[in-house]
Amino acid sequence: MTTPAPKLFDSDKIILDLCGGTGAWSKPYADAGYDVRVITLPEQDVTDYIPPKNVYGILAAPPCTEFSLALNGHPERPRDFVAGMMPVNACIRIIHQSMPVFWALENPVGLISRWIGQHRYIFHPWMFGDPYTKWTALWGNFKKPVKKYTDRTAVMTGDQIIRCRENRKPQDSGTRKQKSIKRSITPPGFAKAFYEANS
Secondary structure (H helix, E strand, O other): OOOOOOOOOHHHOEEEEEOOOOOOOOHHHHHOOOEEEEEOOOOOOHHHOOOOOOEEEEEEOOOOOOOEHHHHHOOOOOOOHHHHHHHHHHHHHHHHHHOOOEEEEEEEOEOOHHHHOOOOEEEOHHHHOOOOOOOEEEEEEOOOOOOOOOOHHHOOOHHHHHHHHOOOOOOOOOOHHHHHHHHHOOOHHHHHHHHHHOO
């Protein structure tokens, strides 16, 4: 007769936030008492990270720089897909080593699908109450978060809609580096909904 596995409490559940930046995606898990480990530069590089045992969930958001459609307007900037795939491959390696209960890899809709296939889920931040547009895709094994809105006018003001039509986002201010950091932060409405579906 086998002994049933002990029930895991939230504090026992390890969540790896790979290329996590500010930790915005994993924040709902951290707030709930999970053992969240944000693996991000400059403190830790995913390319040489060895995961612990018994990982419960993995959130991966490798840099989109080389895959972004935003580069289409800058033909003088050559893409380096080999360099771009290094953190992606590292995230996939960590996922396979860990065999978590759930995992998701996030990237804006772009050219990354040439290498990792069709996404499983797609959303705009406004669908979760964050007032801006940014087509974002998820790959992985996870329960799909429930979208809160189907009409962006229920979330966004007239000025915000005009700004989106002009392809400007609230994050489009500051230096190039500041704008890049702002645009890469996971919208809090989505992060909360993802946590509610995968906790």
